[in-house]
Amino acid sequence: xxxxxxxxxxxxxxxxxxxxxxxxxxxxxxxxxxxxxxxxxxxxxxxxxxxxxxxxxxxxxxxxxxxxxxxxxxxxxxxxxxxxxxxxxxxxxxxxxxxxxxxxxxxxxxxxxxxxxxxxxxxxxxxxxxxxxxxxxxxxxxxxxxxxxxxxxxxxxxxxxxxxxxxxxxxxxxxxxxxxxxxxxxxxxxxxxxxxxxxxxxxxxxxxxxxxxxxxxxxxxxxxxxxxxxxxxxxxxxxxxxxxxxxxxxxxxxxxxxxxxxxxxxxxxxxxxxxxxxxxxxxxxxxxxxxxxxxxxxxxxxxxxxxxxxxxxxxxxxxxxxxxxxxxxxxxxxxxxxxxxxxxxxxxxxxxxxxxxxxxxxxxxxxxxxxxxxxxxxxxxxxxxxxxxxxxxxxxxxxxxxxxxxxxxxxxxxxxxxxxxxxxxxxxxxxxxxxxxxxxxxxxxxxxxxxxxxxxxxxxxxxxxxxxxxxxxxxxxxxxxxxxxxxxxxxxxxxxxxxxxxxxxxxxxxxxxxxxxxxxxxxxxxxxxxxxxxxxxxxxxxxxxxxxxxxxxxxxxxxxxxxxxxxxxxxxxxxxxxxxxxxxxxxxxxxxxxxxxxxxxxxxxxxxxxxxxxxxxxxxxxxxxxxxxxx
Amino acid sequence: xxxxxxxxxxxxxxxxxxxxxxxxxxxxxxxxxxxxxxxxxxxxxxxxxxxxxxxxxxxxxxxxxxxxxxxxxxxxxxxxxxxxxxxxxxxxxxxxxxxxxxxxxxxxxxxxxxxxxxxxxxxxxxxxxxxxxxxxxxxxxxxxxxxxxxxxxxxxxxxxxxxxxxxxxxxxxxxxxxxxxxxxxxxxxxxxxxxxxxxxxxxxxxxxxxxxxxxxxxxxxxxxxxxxxxxxxxxxxxxxxxxxxxxxxxxxxxxxxxxxxxxxxxxxxxxxxxxxxxxx
Ligand SMILES: Cc1cc2nc3c(=O)[nH]c(=O)nc-3n(C[C@H](O)[C@H](O)[C@H](O)COP(=O)(O)OP(=O)(O)OC[C@H]3O[C@@H](n4cnc5c(N)ncnc54)[C@H](O)[C@@H]3O)c2cc1C
Ligand code: SF4
Numbered sequence: 007x008x009x010x011x012x013x014x015x016x017x018x019x020x021x022x023x024x025x026x027x028x029x030x031x032x033x034x035x036x037x038x039x040x041x042x043x044x045x046x047x048x049x050x051x052x053x054x055x056x057x058x059x060x061x062x063x064x065x066x067x068x069x070x071x072x073x074x075x076x077x078x079x080x081x082x083x084x085x086x087x088x089x090x091x092x093x094x095x096x097x098x099x100x101x102x103x104x105x106x107x108x109x110x111x112x113x114x115x116x117x118x119x120x121x122x123x124x125x126x127x128x129x130x131x132x133x134x135x136x137x138x139x140x141x142x143x144x145x146x147x148x149x150x151x152x153x154x155x156x157x158x159x160x161x162x163x164x165x166x167x168x169x170x171x172x173x174x175x176x177x178x179x180x181x182x183x184x185x186x187x188x189x190x191x192x193x194x195x196x197x198x199x200x201x202x203x204x205x206x207x208x209x210x211x212x213x214x215x216x217x218x219x220x221x222x223x224x225x226x227x228x229x230x231x232x233x234x235x236x237x238x239x240x241x242x243x244x245x246x247x248x249x250x251x252x253x254x255x256x257x258x259x260x261x262x263x264x265x266x267x268x269x270x271x272x273x274x275x276x277x278x279x280x281x282x283x284x285x286x287x288x289x290x291x292x293x294x295x296x297x298x299x300x301x302x303x304x305x306x307x308x309x310x311x312x313x314x315x316x317x318x319x320x321x322x323x324x325x326x327x328x329x330x331x332x333x334x335x336x337x338x339x340x341x342x343x344x345x346x347x348x349x350x351x352x353x354x355x356x357x358x359x360x361x362x363x364x365x366x367x368x369x370x371x372x373x374x375x376x377x378x379x380x381x382x383x384x385x386x387x388x389x390x391x392x393x394x395x396x397x398x399x400x401x402x403x404x405x406x407x408x409x410x411x412x413x414x415x416x417x418x419x420x421x422x423x424x425x426x427x428x429x430x431x432x433x434x435x436x437x438x439x440x441x442x443x444x445x446x447x448x449x450x451x452x453x454x455x456x457x458x459x460x461x462x463x464x465x466x467x468x469x470x471x472x473x474x475x476x477x478x479x480x481x482x483x484x485x486x487x488x489x490x491x492x493x494x495x496x497x498x499x500x501x502x503x504x505x506x507x508x509x510x511x512x513x514x515x516x517x518x519x520x521x522x523x524x525x526x527x528x529x530x531x532x533x534x535x536x537x538x539x540x541x542x543x544x545x546x547x548x549x550x551x552x553x554x555x556x557x558x559x560x561x562x563x564x565x566x567x568x569x570x571x572x573x574x575x576x577x578x579x580x581x582x583x584x585x586x587x588x589x590x591x592x593x594x595x596x597x598x599x600x601x602x603x604x605x606x607x608x609x610x611x612x613x614x615x616x617x618x619x620x621x622x623x624x625x626x627x628x629x630x631x632x633x634x635x636x637x
Numbered sequence: 638x639x640x641x642x643x644x645x646x647x648x649x650x651x652x653x654x655x656x657x658x659x660x661x662x663x664x665x666x667x668x669x670x671x672x673x674x675x676x677x678x679x680x681x682x683x684x685x686x687x688x689x690x691x692x693x694x695x696x697x698x699x700x701x702x703x704x705x706x707x708x709x710x711x712x713x714x715x716x717x718x719x720x721x722x723x724x725x726x727x728x729x730x731x732x733x734x735x736x737x738x739x740x741x742x743x744x745x746x747x748x749x750x751x752x753x754x755x756x757x758x759x760x761x762x763x764x765x766x767x768x769x770x771x772x773x774x775x776x777x778x779x780x781x782x783x784x785x786x787x788x789x790x791x792x793x794x795x796x797x798x799x800x801x802x803x804x805x806x807x808x809x810x811x812x813x814x815x816x817x818x819x820x821x822x823x824x825x826x827x828x829x830x831x832x833x834x835x836x837x838x839x840x841x842x843x844x845x846x847x848x849x850x851x852x853x854x855x856x857x858x859x860x861x862x863x864x865x866x867x868x869x870x871x872x873x874x875x876x877x878x879x880x881x882x883x884x885x886x887x888x889x890x891x892x893x894x895x896x897x898x899x900x901x902x903x904x905x906x907x908x909x910x911x912x913x914x915x916x917x
Contacts (some may be wrong), residue, residue, distance in 0.1 A: 292909070344849075347854075353909060512845050558766070571848050574850055635902060
């Protein structure tokens with residue numbers, strides 16, 4: 007008789023491990039931050055500007071303070087110390103001082119016993135504004151998705167209210183407020199010129215990138231730099247002139263968003279590669295292979311690729327994925343463009359096949375180096391406890407930490423202590439496709455140190471280790487060239503083949519199938535990696551087909567999920583993914599971050615398929631029926 | 638705010654008007670109250686006052702869309718329009734009467750821009766983005782009526798019975814003018830009680846949306862063939878549900894720069910709908 011299979015929950019590195027949060031999230035039992043309660047808790051509420059640009063003449067909080075249940079009403083006067091903050095440099099007031107610069111900017115805060123009391127008190131705050139002429143940028147394309155966890159929004163506000171009221175305070179943004187109070191992806195306008203030899207070898211790329219940063223900087227400078235660094239795509243380009251500019255406007259602030267600048271430029275660069283292929287009469291996949299970036303090549307920033315970057319392999323493997331044959335008619339309308347709307351029985355339908363490849367950096371870059379700590383306790387009873395403050399934001403890092411610990415320690419009985427910096431040093435932020443890479447490095451090192459310690463001294467062991475990635479240095483702001491050995495830690499590429507159908511008479515689309523090949527280094531939990539690929543693809547599909555923040559004079563006009571559409575399960579095609587394991591030499595187990603590459607490339611790949619189906623240039627996303635059937 | 642729950646239509650009519658507003662499923666009215674777009678001193682819950690249920694060709698105005706979408710006895714076009722409206726949760730609460738009386742989805746109106754429909758003196762949509770807006774009847778207000786259900790009922794030649802009168806559905810609606818922003822002819826103290834829905838020989842509803850499901854119509858086309866004659870009702874093309882008397886009516890559309898794309902969509906959908914009811 008064979009030994010019973012180890013419970014899926016207790017898998018080691020490289021095995022599929024079932025996620026403990028999967029079922030509670032599906033059944034609605036999972037406790038999100040907004041479900042938190044504390045004894046004596048107050049509710050925080052934000053008073054926001056109704057203007058995109060105005061002088062604040064006065065703020066009268068007298069009546070609000072006298073409202074029932076109110077414990078604190080704060081304005082900029084109550085902000086102790088630094089009154090400005092920002093991810094890269096402090097330019098954003100915690101609470102508006104004498105001016106507001108975007109619609110919905112925070113002006114005052116209220117904490118009260120009940121959320122409705124807080125809301126009513128907020129209505130009693132009288133703010134006198136003098137509207138000012140706005141900084142305007144016309145014709146900026148707008149393309150957006152969810153705002154950033156990486157950014158600050160209510161954190162400072164909540165802390166201030168709690169400080170003043172000496173009570174726990176809860177703040178929850180409703181959907182509309184989330185649209186207003188969180189950063190967005192930078193809308194971009196891009197001009198690109200590609201030159202190549204007759205044989206299809208790229209000679210030069212020129213690109214001008216203009217990004218709308220909104221009213222405050224947030225991470226705009228890093229996004230702007232990233233857009234430039236990855237503007238050429240994963241190709242060996244001997245000459246590149248990239249100009250990347252971000253401007254302040256009175257639009258909603260933009261910041262970090264999955265793909266971080268590389269999404270916008272991948273869309274432009276891959277459209278160019280398809281055009282170039284058509285112009286040269288070379289198969290688009292072949293053209294990409296002829297230019298594929300590889301270790302040893304030098305990036306436009308001057309950085310030589312030292313680690314893993316199997317671009318040609320990624321392209322080949324995605325191109326080899328066989329799309330399903332065109333389905334016969336008649337079909338269930340759900341499998342036709344127009345979906346449930348029952349708009350066609352096959353009339354007007356044209357099928358298109360597209361391809362795109364993209365890449366981006368992993369981990370913090372350009373001298374923003376950071377670290378991740380982990381602490382491991384080996385207990386008398388043979389079990390172990392791991393402390394690591396890596397934020398579980400749905401990506402599954404908690405599972406990865408346990409897999410690493412079980413693998414290193416060779417035991418099943420490992421517990422993960424609550425994610426907190428109270429018992430262990432910082433893990434840094436869950437962003438930049440870095441958390442799994444950094445946490446697995448830190449936990450691996452702490453486990454190995456703990457085993458050594460026990461070997462040496464015996465008994466219970468408690469040890470903490472800090473993991474750092476290879477040092478990076480900033481890019482020269484004038485030339486964009488590296489100022490040290492590297493500006494970026496590592497890279498990951500992803501390629502997608504897409505089949506789409508378009509109803510040419512109605513302009514309605516349907517993405518039928520996506521085949522993806524992604525360079526993952528080592529899949530620590532293959533199912534979780536595939537989940538990231540599908541999720542990232544869904545976001546890219548939203549950007550390609552429907553998601554767009556619309557504004558009028560700085561005011562978001564579609565700040566709800568009724569008006570701002572996101573893809574449903576019916577809009578998502580099956581995604582067939584191939585994981586390419588080419589270990590990253592400097593990373594624990596060779597694993598790379600996997601969250602962003604699919605978002606970088608899916609929008610571009612879907613557009614490529616839509617162009618093939620329609621014969622149109624389609625140089626703007628999202629593609630709506632207007633773009634297909636409009637004049 | 639006060640909530641009253643009358644048990645008969647007469648009682649309800651007596652309570653309505655003067656800031657007392659009818660509440661059915663509340664899916665439309667509650668968000669409007671919350672966003673300050675509608676003011677009411679009292680809500681009159683009419684669910685016990687208005688008939689609910691399907692009896693042959695008569696449909697109670699209080700019948701929910703969820704009840705209609707699964708009823709095998711009602712015409713396909715109506716069943717499909719109900720099934721394609723909103724989301725399952727909203728259809729479980731939303732009534733067919735409330736659906737006919739839903740307010741425009743125009744963002745400017747919903748954000749309280751002082752436009753014609755709010756009693757102002759211009760249409761903010763026309764000088765801003767207006768891709769979702771109208772291609773017919775858009776001289777004054779350019780909003781696009783979102784009701785799939787009304788388009789279906791127009792195609793079917795539905796008659797309404799209210800607490801005051803009987804009327805063809807088309808007469809429930811009026812195009813807003815510069816001095817009267819009303820889009821319906823319903824009095825403040827008038828309730829829709831029942832709908833009389835003829836059974837056609839064939840019918841179909843085609844709805845172009847910005848995603849595969851759960852969105853308002855870009856253009857919705859309802860077609861029903863009765864005694865060899867086909868009638869067409871359109872959603873998403875005019876400030877009120879729109880009837881096409883013939884395909885040639887499409888030549889009289891007045892698209893705006895941002896809505897021009899809706900015309901080819903309407904043309905193609907009308908052609909497809911006509912083909913479907915010719916054979917089906
Ligand atoms: C997010 C969202 C998406 C939607 N999508 C669609 C869609 O795609 N297609 C579509 O067709 N519809 C759509 N709807 C509209 C939806 O179908 C309506 O909200 C619903 O049917 C309204 O019914 P109710 O009973 O909830 O109305 P209520 O909210 O209770 O009332 C609406 C209005 O009608 C009045 N009223 C209600 N019943 C009567 C009556 N019998 N006599 C007189 N006056 C009455 C009320 O006073 C009120 O003014 C959507 C709504 C929402 C909120
Ligand atoms: S379309 Fe109608 S509702 Fe919208 S702004 Fe114009 S007048 Fe107002």
